[in-house]
Amino acid sequence: MKPVVRLTASATSALPRWLLLTICIVYASFGLFGRDPWKNEDAAGFGVMWTMANGTAHDWLLPNLVGKYITSEGPVGYWLGAAAIRALAPWVDASNASRVFTGLLFCAACAFVWYAAYLLGRRAEVQPFKYAFGGEPEPRDYGRTLADGALLILLGCFGLAERGHETTPQIAQFVCVAMLVYGLVRAIDKPIQGSLWWGLAMGLVAVTSNPVLVGALLIGTFAMAVIAPEVRTRWLLLAGLPLALVIAFSWPIAALQRFPDDAVWFLNQWVRGSINAFAGPPGSALRYAAKNLPLFTWPAWPLAIWAWFSWAGLRRAPHVAIPLSVIAPLIVLVVLQSHQSNRLYMLLLPALAVFAAFALPTLKRGAINAIDWFAVLSFTIVGTMVWLVWIAALTGFPAPLARNLARYAPGFTPEFKILSFVCAVAVTLCWFVLVQWRVARHPKVLWRSVVLTSGGTTLMWVLLMTLWLPVVNYSRTYKDVAEQIAAHLPADYNCISPARLGDAQIATFAYFGDMHFSFDEDCDVILRQDSQDFGAPSSMSDFVWKLVWEGRRAADRDERFRLYVRIDRPKPPVTRRTWHKRHK
Numbered sequence: 001m002k003p004v005v006r007l008t009a010s011a012t013s014a015l016p017r018w019l020l021l022t023i024c025i026v027y028a029s030f031g032l033f034g035r036d037p038w039k040n041e042d043a044a045g046f047g048v049m050w051t052m053a054n055g056t057a058h059d060w061l062l063p064n065l066v067g068k069y070i071t072s073e074g075p076v077g078y079w080l081g082a083a084a085i086r087a088l089a090p091w092v093d094a095s096n097a098s099r100v101f102t103g104l105l106f107c108a109a110c111a112f113v114w115y116a117a118y119l120l121g122r123r124a125e126v127q128p129f130k131y132a133f134g135g136e137p138e139p140r141d142y143g144r145t146l147a148d149g150a151l152l153i154l155l156g157c158f159g160l161a162e163r164g165h166e167t168t169p170q171i172a173q174f175v176c177v178a179m180l181v182y183g184l185v186r187a188i189d190k191p192i193q194g195s196l197w198w199g200l201a202m203g204l205v206a207v208t209s210n211p212v213l214v215g216a217l218l219i220g221t222f223a224m225a226v227i228a229p230e231v232r233t234r235w236l237l238l239a240g241l242p243l244a245l246v247i248a249f250s251w252p253i254a255a256l257q258r259f260p261d262d263a264v265w266f267l268n269q270w271v272r273g274s275i276n277a278f279a280g281p282p283g284s285a286l287r288y289a290a291k292n293l294p295l296f297t298w299p300a301w302p303l304a305i306w307a308w309f310s311w312a313g314l315r316r317a318p319h320v321a322i323p324l325s326v327i328a329p330l331i332v333l334v335v336l337q338s339h340q341s342n343r344l345y346m347l348l349l350p351a352l353a354v355f356a357a358f359a360l361p362t363l364k365r366g367a368i369n370a371i372d373w374f375a376v377l378s379f380t381i382v383g384t385m386v387w388l389v390w391i392a393a394l395t396g397f398p399a400p401l402a403r404n405l406a407r408y409a410p411g412f413t414p415e416f417k418i419l420s421f422v423c424a425v426a427v428t429l430c431w432f433v434l435v436q437w438r439v440a441r442h443p444k445v446l447w448r449s450v451v452l453t454s455g456g457t458t459l460m461w462v463l464l465m466t467l468w469l470p471v472v473n474y475s476r477t478y479k480d481v482a483e484q485i486a487a488h489l490p491a492d493y494n495c496i497s498p499a500r501l502g503d504a505q506i507a508t509f510a511y512f513g514d515m516h517f518s519f520d521e522d523c524d525v526i527l528r529q530d531s532q533d534f535g536a537p538s539s540m541s542d543f544v545w546k547l548v549w550e551g552r553r554a555a556d557r558d559e560r561f562r563l564y565v566r567i568d569r570p571k572p573p574v575t576r577r578t579w580h581k582r583h584k
Contacts, residue, residue: 023155031165032165046094046098049081077170084100115185120146152450184198187240191235192239195235202217212275214248216332288340299371304356363449409471431459494525550563
């Protein structure tokens with residue numbers, strides 16, 4: 001049974017296009033530039049892109065981190081960052097250049113989410129109750145309002161803030177999933193065009209992620225086509241699937257033709273690794289998801305659950321079936337993960353935001369007020385804390401906050417930056433204006449229940465990336481350690497063997513310290529990470545190892561790095577017989 005949605009035309013006033021565009025650009029741009037690669041996945045992803053940008057076709061076709069193969073993802077997500085590094089090399093440093101496409105892809109994903117919700121919101125089965133004398137909103141206005149709500153919900157999701165600004169392949173996968181949702185929606189009224197969008201998205205997912213994710217999304221799509229007849233079109237098979245196959249196989253074929261031996265091993269590891277990544281017992285991954293997924297996807301998930309119950313009579317309709325065809329297989333993969341990770345969480349957000357938007361017309365006044373007041377109180381309190389900690393860092397008052405900051409980032413020296421201060425003041429004033437507008441005027445537009453949440457998330461992210469950016473960068477970069485290690489390296493060393501170093505550390509040390517790592521040679525330098533007091537490396541027959549440097553990041557007490565240089569074993573001293581004259 002279709003829910004009775006009673007709305008007037010005044011409830012579907014759309015946000016101005018310039019305002020939506022400004023929000024997206026502000027949210028996407030802050031946190032991209034003016035910082036180092038951060039531990040862990042941000043630095044590791046940058047390292048692969050940097051290796052590609054300075055490498056050969058072998059590096060582009062078989063992603064690696066200064067010689068260490070990275071077989072967990074396809075290469076296309078890295079190609080974009082590497083292309084930006086190479087194109088902007090004369091003017092922009094590699095770290096900042098690699099994140100240009102991160103912002104562009106984020107905005108593209110926002111556009112796909114908006115248009116998917118807009119097309120679904122224009123459909124006849126979701127339209128509000130028609131009054132006898134008119135006054136109900138037009139389908140286009142209703143669709144635009146729902147699309148605005150979907151975009152605000154997406155921007156309001158807590159987990160998207162950091163994940164959406166990292167230099168990883170996940171941002172490319174994120175926009176591909178958003179494109180896939182849009183393609184399925186577009187295929188309802190324009191089957192060929194929509195099927196091509198779907199095929200493009202599915203093919204790009206294949207070359208940016210792994211085969212298991214592609215298979216899961218493919219199963220979801222065809223299950224949805226069986227359940228929802230309105231979405232069923234033969235063009236998915238005739239146009240979309242062939243395009244997806246062409247794109248998906250283009251990279252493996254190119255790699256096999258150019259580097260057959262290495263590509264066979266790489267592709268085998270890529271397939272086997274993706275299977276093993278989702279073959280573990282669901283216990284630990286399920287507990288991790290139960291703890292972190294609700295916060296990561298807030299406020300989309302409670303609204304999506306409300307939409308599921310509100311539209312109980314239309315669960316086979318496109319606005320329910322299409323988002324669930326993406327959400328359901330991704331949830332299954334989240335549960336089946338072998339290791340605790342939130343990589344897949346971000347891929348849930350496009351479909352979840354589109355589905356959650358259809359909860360907005362059916363929300364009760366009490367629920368709307370609860371969401372609003374929770375957003376006002378929580379974001380105002382947390383924003384105030386951000387300002388207080390920043391003031392404490394500069395002035396030492398309040399003293400308890402200054403002491404806590406000193407313990408969190410020992411050795412950090414705060415600086416006043418006028419541009420960051422102005423941006424932080426501006427976004428704080430915008431927040432208070434938004435709260436005053438929402439509380440004083442009581443607008444009736446549909447997106448009123450999520451505008452404070454998305455505005456608060458934007459407030460928090462901008463404050464963190466302006467006032468707190470120096471201390472966050474200080475606590476999450478390996479730049480200082482890399483420079484210290486580089487200063488103690490012999491000028492004529494051959495290569496460095498990494499021991500227990502993570503990908504983020506290898507990438508950062510190679511970039512900032514210009515270090516040459518090798519993973520298959522007999523090197524004359526060893527760089528180790530120890531969590532406790534390990535002994536020195538065992539000596540080989542002809543050499544001994546000398547500890548030349550030991551240190552760690554000031555903000556991390558668990559890590560400790562040791563640099564050993566191989567030297568020739570000294571020859572044993574010749575025992576000479578001493579003759580003494582006998583005195584008579």
